Structures are given as C-alpha cells and as structure tokens.
Amino acid sequence: MLKIINHGCNGKMGRVISRLVSEKSDCKIVAGIDKNPSSSDFPIYTSLKDVKEDADVIIDFSFHSAVPELLKNAELKKIPVVVATTGLSDDELCTLKEAAKTIPIFRSANMSLGINILINLVKEAAKILQNNYDIEIIEKHHNMKKDAPSGTALMIADAINEVLTEKKEYIYGRHSKTDTRKENELGIHAIRGGTIVGEHEVIFAGHDEILTISHSARSREIFAIGALKAAEFIVNQKPGLYDMNSLLEKG
Known part of the structure; x- marks a missing residue:
C-alpha cells in the first residue's frame, strides 16, 4: 500500500x-x-513539519513559492517528492537540485x-528542420492559470534548444515589435481563456x-495519473x- x-x-x-x-x-x-485546511477523509495540515502520519511519498501540485519549504521538510523527514508544480524560479530550481542530493x-x-x-517528436523534427524552418510555440490554458508562458511551453522550448546547432533566443509574444522576425528567434505565445x-x-x-505537432489535454486526470505513476516510480x-524520461525509459 503506497x-x-x-x-x-x-x-x-x-x-x-x-x-x-x-x-x-x-x-x-x-x-x-x-494553506486553507478544511474537513476531509484525511487530516490536513498547513505545513509538512506538522504531519504526524508516516508516508512513502509526497505529491506536490501547489504554488511555486511553497516548494522550498516543502523540500526542506521533506529532507528532514526523508520522504521522496513528486514536484508537479510549475513556474519555479531559478532560486527555487536550485533549492530543488540541492534537495535531490539527499532525497529522490x-x-x-x-x-x-x-x-x-x-517533446521527443519535436526534438527529432528540430534536428532535421533547424536550418530552413522558423519555430513557434503556442500554449493555451484556462483563465485562472497564473504563470505565463506555461512550464510545459518552456520545457518544449528547452528541449528544442538542446538539439539545435545554434541556440534560439526565446521571444515572448511580439507586441510593439516593428522589425521582421530574426532567424535565431523561437517564439512562445500564451493564450488564457475559459x-x-x-x-x-x-x-x-x-x-x-x-509542419505542426500538437497535444490537447481534455481533462486534468491525465496529469494526476502521470503523477501517481511518478510516485510509484x-x-x-x-x-x-x-523526470518523465526516467519513467519512460523504465517502460
């Protein structure tokens, strides 16, 4: 029982x-x-340090600023963590990498x-098409999403840049720009609605x-199912x- x-x-x-x-x-x-405890089938705390129950793993879908404290307390309790929260700052990513030295x-x-x-398909396409094709990313999310562009859009952009001979410069939208598109640009555009x-x-x-490669999520369940698979792993x-490649390689 996990x-x-x-x-x-x-x-x-x-x-x-x-x-x-x-x-x-x-x-x-x-x-x-x-941060807002309520009645539930399980006890709810405002911080991991107050949790009394034994656990095998933590699944985190929260807000980026809550992640450093979570990781600090997870290290103290020696509990592995699945971090699915997006929008982590550079400092928060550094904290995550440091914590990974002591816990999975x-x-x-x-x-x-x-x-x-x-992402794997896009990387293969980018290797072949990089010299003659412009690359643009468009991401769409609900009107309550706080970070833009999405963490996934940035993950896709970073994956593309990994395989390019010459790295692209990320351009976040083109409002107020009056010059033509440069060859070294990789456009990233965010849409928020409904x-x-x-x-x-x-x-x-x-x-x-x-050539267009796209993915559409029809429910939040797909992310939860992936997080549970990550927790088991x-x-x-x-x-x-x-990361997900570690899980995919395991098969």
Whole structure:
C-alpha cells in the first residue's frame, strides 16, 4: 500500500489526486497539506513539519513559492517528492537540485505521457528542420492559470534548444515589435481563456510548407495519473533528480 501526502490538496489538481486515489486499492492518502485546511477523509495540515502520519511519498501540485519549504521538510523527514508544480524560479530550481542530493525527487512541468512523447517528436523534427524552418510555440490554458508562458511551453522550448546547432533566443509574444522576425528567434505565445485544460502546439514554418505537432489535454486526470505513476516510480529510487524520461525509459 503506497502511502501518499497530498501537498496542495485543496487546489484543482489536489482534489483530482484525492478522487483518483480514493478509487484505487493499492494506495491511500494519509495526510494533506494546504494553506486553507478544511474537513476531509484525511487530516490536513498547513505545513509538512506538522504531519504526524508516516508516508512513502509526497505529491506536490501547489504554488511555486511553497516548494522550498516543502523540500526542506521533506529532507528532514526523508520522504521522496513528486514536484508537479510549475513556474519555479531559478532560486527555487536550485533549492530543488540541492534537495535531490539527499532525497529522490521527480520533477516534470507536465505529467502527461502524451506531452512527453510530443517533446521527443519535436526534438527529432528540430534536428532535421533547424536550418530552413522558423519555430513557434503556442500554449493555451484556462483563465485562472497564473504563470505565463506555461512550464510545459518552456520545457518544449528547452528541449528544442538542446538539439539545435545554434541556440534560439526565446521571444515572448511580439507586441510593439516593428522589425521582421530574426532567424535565431523561437517564439512562445500564451493564450488564457475559459476552462481550457491545456493545449500546446509547435509550428515549424518553412517555405511553402508548415509542419505542426500538437497535444490537447481534455481533462486534468491525465496529469494526476502521470503523477501517481511518478510516485510509484520514485519511492524505489536513490537520491537524485528524475523526470518523465526516467519513467519512460523504465517502460
């Protein structure tokens, strides 16, 4: 029985995690953490340091500023963490990397299997098309999403840059620009509206030819399912930083 602490349990994704786990027989949520505690089937605390229950893993869908304290207390309690929160600053990423020296940490800006396959496809396309095609990324999310561009869009852009002979400069929208597009640009554009769960589109635009690779999330369940798979994976790992490629390679 996998014992889980749900960090951010009263958020949109935290509630999805709770629902999915309640339908499974091989895992259970032993405690939740949220800045706004409420009644639940499990005890809820405002900080990991106050949690009394034993746990095998923490699943984090919270807000980026809450991650450093979570990691500090996870290190003290020696509990592996799945970090699915996006929008981490450079300092917060450094904290995460330091914590991974003492506990196993799984971190991905997108827990969807499909989006990670998209990234692999985009990397292969970028290797072949980099000299003759302009590359643009468009991401769409619901009107309550706070960070822009999305962590997934940046993850896609970084993956593209990894395989290019000459790195691209990220251009976030083109408002007020009056010059033509430069060859070394990689455009990233954010759309916020309605209840869009998450859509990402990578456009390779060449002379008289356009290749588009896209992914559309139809519900938040796909991210929760990925996070649970990551939790099952990370509990058996040594201290270190792991990502979706680690899980895909395991098969």
